Amino acid sequence: MAEDHDGRAPTLAAQAKHDREMSDYYEMRDRIIARVAHLDPYPRMAIERAVRVLRAYFIDRRNRAPRHGTLEGLMLVGKNADPAAKIAWDREPLLFEIWAFVDHEAYKGKERYWGRAQAVLRSQLGRAIEVELSVFTIAEAGRFLLTNSWLAERYDGGIVLYDRAMDPPRSSDAEAAHERIANAAEALDEPQRIAFQRYRTHGFDLGRISRALRTSEAEARMILAEAFGALLAEVGDEARTRTLRSHLGNHPRHNLDLYHRPGDFDRLLAVTFYRRAVDHVGMMVEAHARDRAGKIVQEAAYATEFALKALLLHVGYSEDWNRRFIGLDLEGTMRHARANGLEPPSDELERLITPLSDYHRGGRTPDQARAVLTALPPAEIVETAATLVADVGTITGYAGLLGEELP
Template structure:
C-alpha cells in the first residue's frame, strides 16, 4: 500500500503543468531497490520505520538530485505515509543507469535486483490487446457524467483524499465519496471484465496495471463500498416503512434484516474492515456484525434492539423462512421493528457522516 501511494505521489508531482520555461523534464521510471526489493528476504518492523528505497530516472541532467526539484515531493510523501514507513528517494538520469555496470558495480547490483514500479515505455501497454483495453477504459471515463468524471480524475491524481475530491465538486466529503463510488460502479459496468485492469480486481492483490494509470490502496474500494452499503440500508428502510403501511409483517421483517445487515457492514467498512473479511467472518450473522460495530463506535443497543437482534439474525442467516419471520414478530411488533431498524440506520449515518445521503434507488 505504501509503495503504491509513493509511486502515485511521485508521478503526480512530476507532471509538467508549466506553459513556459523552465519546464520539468520527463520521468522515465521508478524502481524499488535494496533489501525490500528482495522477494526472498524477510521484512520485519522494529522500533525504526520501515525504509523504502526508491530510485527515479529522468531524461536530463538538470532534473536529477533530491533537493532542487524533488524536495517538495519528499515532503508530500512524508505527510502521506504512515509514521512507520519512510521513503528514501534518489534521482538519476537514464544515461547514468546505463553506465552503472561500468562506473559503479554497487549501484549496478542494486539496479539489477530492483523492482520496476513504473516504466514510461510501458504506459499504456503497447500490445494490441492492451491498447484495445486502454482505449475502452479511456472512452468509458470520458462518458462519465461531469461530477463522476471530476471525482474519478481527482482520485487518480491524489488517491482517496476526500478534501481534494470534494472541493471542485462543492459538496461534502460524504457526498464526494458517494459520487466517487457511483463513478467506479458506472466505469466497471461499462468496461466489462475483459478490459478490466488488474488493479480493479481486488482479490488478485498484485501490482496495479498501467493501462488505467491508477495507483490506489486496496482498502480504498472497501471504503467506497461503505457508502454504497449505507445507501442500500436507506433503501431497505424505505421499503420496510412501505410494507408496514400495507400491513405486511413478513415483508417488514425481511426489509429490516437487510437494512440492519447493510447498515452494520457500512459502519465496519468505514472503520477499516475489508469486505472479504466481512464475508468470511460475519456473513449474514447480524449478532456478530452488531458486536463488531459496538467495538467501532456504535452505542450499546436499546432494549428493543436487544430483543430483536437474535431472532432477526436467526431469520436472516437461516434462509428467511416464514416460520422464522413469525418468531421475529413475536419478539417485537412490526411498528417497533420499523422504528428500531430505522434508528440503527440513522445512528450509523451519524457515526460515519453519511446521514442525509439518498438511497441508491433515489
C-alpha cells in the same frame, strides 16, 4: 512538427507513437504519485523517481535461454506503505522497502540486473531517501499465502507502484481495456466525471474532490462511488493476466486500472452500503404501510446488514474480510460495529438482533420471520431498524445521503 535526428520531419505514425508514449509517461507518473499520496511531497516524488529508475535498468544481458526477462511489477511494502501512518522526512533518511517481481528465477540476481539501478538510485535520491530492494518471481507472490504468513501480510498490505499487466506500456489486450475505461470516463456525466478525474490525479483525497465539487466529503464519496459504479457497468470487471493481484481473483476491487489501491474499493463501498440500507428502510416503511409483516422482517434484515457493514468498511474493514469472517451473521457484525463507534444497543435492538440474525443466516423462511415478529411487533421493528441506520449515518457522516433506488 519537430524534426527527427536526421533532420527529417517524422511521419504521422511516428509522431502519434511519440505522443502516445509521452501520454503514457505522464500518466504513469501521476498514477504513482497518487498511489503514495499519504507521503510528504518530497518522498512522494522520490518514490516516483525510484520506480522510473528501476524500470529503466532492468536489462536482459543473457546470451542463452531464458533470454527475455520481464519486470512484472514493483511494490512498496512495510510501515511506509501504511496510508494511515504519518510519514514525514526529518534528519534521518527515510527507508522505503520496494519489492520487484520478475518472470524467471534467473532475473533475481541483483548484481547482474539491479546493481547499476541501485547505484543510480543512491546518486539521484541523495541521503534523505534510501531504498531497500528485494526481488521475487511472480510465481513466488502467489505462494506467499501458503508458505510465509509474514511475507503474505506485507504483500497484501503493500502498494502496487507498477504493474505490467495494468500500467503502460501495455499488452494489446490491456491497451484495449484501458481505452474502454478512458472513453467511459470521458463519457461520465458531471459531477461524476470531475470526481473521477480528481481521484485519478490525487488518489483518495476527499478534501480535494469535495472542493472541486463544492460539496461535503460524504457526498463527494457518494459521487465518486457512482462514478466507479458507472465505469464498472460499462467496462466490466475482467481480471488482467499476470497482474500482481491475480491470485485474488476476478473482482473489481483488484482492477488497478481503476483503483489506485485495492482498499479504495472498500472505502467507496462503505457509502454504497449505507445508501442501500437507506433504500431498504424505505421499502420496510412501505411494507408496514401495506401491513406486510413478512416483508418488514426481510427489509429490516437487509437494512441492518448494510448499515452495520457500511460502518465497518468506513473504519477500515475490507469487504472480503466481512464476507469471509462475518457473512450474514448480524450479531457478529453488531459486535464489530460496537467496537468501532456504535453505541450500545437499545432494549428493542437487543431483543431484535438475535432472531433477526437467525432469520438472515438461516435462509429467511416464514417460520424464522414469525420468530422475529414474536420478539418485536412490526411497528417497533421498523422504528428500531430505521434508528440503527440513522445512527450509522451520524457516525460515518453519511446522514442525509440519498438512497441508491434499488430495483
